[in-house]
Amino acid sequence: MQTSLLPQLRRSVVRFGPGVLAALGCWFGAGALAQDATGPATGTPVVLSAADQHPTYLRDVLPIFMGNCSSCHNQQSRFVYNWLDYKTAYGDRWEIRRRIWDSWKGSYYKEAMPIANSPESLNLTEEQRRIVREWVDQGAARGVAPAAGGPKTKEEQIALGRKLFSSICAACHQPSGQGRPNIFPPLAGSDFLNADKSRAIRIVISGRQGEVIVNGQKYNNNMPSFPLTDDDIANVLTYVYNSFGNSGLDVKPEEVTAVRAQPVAPVTAPVNAAPAPPSQFE
Ligand code: HEC
């Protein structure tokens, strides 16, 4: 059972020095993320309902990558793949499967990674390995389980959105929507969220990097993009807008489709500033 990556990351810093870690793209924020993540990332078995047998990337596999791999495999990585990006992880899924299932303890590599200090990746439970293997074998093409088609009422959207929120967004923004000081901005009562619906849709489509001020507090971090369908994004945002003291707006799939079709404005804020010093988490 994994509770915290931080001591391991600190050991990594001692062994390699911050320069090497920065070059690898090692992401100190991931330590904080994994530390608080609940569910599969901490080894709790995932219970799959009969209606949806196969593991999905977002609900089942991404939390494992966040907890066990993302200190190195993240958005800042220059020389290693970013497993937090669905397309990258999907594209390299057979190699992932080989390393964490077929050859994890075999002769191909003595460890998951050819560098000595990746204890977090060795901490995978048998259950987590099984989930990844099944995802590769059967569920790989899907970021999420396909939802039944047809237009939804607002209540249906909220119910579906609640599930997505707790499996994806809550890891960072917290189940309460309150976020975490200096790291993850709140969605609860967020002036930024409530001010501009199209902007919120764009953030869930594309992720966001750089400075953002929410309720007077400054954040400067990275939110990854997720391979969600227009329906999923409409549902999750409708849930968010109708929870946590927010404005009660609803978001329709057509609105997401429209935002997706717009060209993305060039990012002016500094992107991927140097990783935050570890002392931030002391
Ligand atoms: C301590 C840093 C670190 C951690 C943690 C880590 N990796 Fe890696 N990984 C690397 C490095 C460095 C490479 C590039 C060298 C290589 O290919 O072996 C790599 C390469 C890989 C590759 C080969 C990619 C390819 O196709 O060439 C796979 C697959 C992989 N990692 C999977 C994982 C998984 C799954 C986890 C989590 C269970 C994980 N790694 C955790 C550092 C890490």
Ligand code: HEC
């Ligand atoms: C891996 C962590 C992570 C996950 C998972 C995540 N976010 Fe974020 N989110 C962030 C960070 C970090 C920022 C601030 C980014 C910046 O500094 O530019 C952010 C910013 C936002 C913002 C704009 C700022 C605000 O607080 O109003 C919205 C809206 C948002 N996220 C919605 C979502 C939704 C909806 C989901 C689930 C589909 C989600 N996020 C999942 C980390 C995450």
